[in-house]
Amino acid sequence: MEQTLVLLKPSALQRGIVGEIINRFEKKGLRLAGMKMMQLTDEILDEHYAHLREKSFFRELKDSMMATPVIACCLEGVEAVQVVRAMTGATNGRAAAPGTIRGDYCMSNQHNIVHASDSPENAAIELARFFKREEIFGYEPATLSFKYSSGER
């Protein structure tokens, strides 16, 4: 089954909506395979946001991601990467569709509550960046057979 990385950004912690966001993923049926609070650093953000290195907002983005600790989550499910991206919504909270996390909880292009991996390949790289192997837990949800048909899982 697929795993993906979600970071609850400082904007989520400051707004006091960490529980609500995690609750959405739980209710959807994604399995929480890992979760921890961590203080991000310049080094890890240089890697994580390498694709934005040349952007004018890069320094401000990194500072915003270090303003408080973040909550890193590993979520698992069938096609979890695209499911979580769809739940996250467009990057800019003002453009994100109502019903998505960004669409429901923010007004900003930068302080947009969550990070979510954008492909299975990047999810694997990002999970290895934020979690040690022993911090990802495998356990079988008792509800598995009610979440997916046998052909789906």
Ligand code: UDP
């Ligand atoms: N970002 C920003 N200004 C922009 C575009 C992006 O501050 O014009 C920030 C925003 O916090 C976003 C992050 O950079 O979530 C990563 O950008 P990316 O294009 O990867 O968007 P995402 O995958 O998070 O939707």
Ligand code: MG
């Ligand atoms: Mg991205």
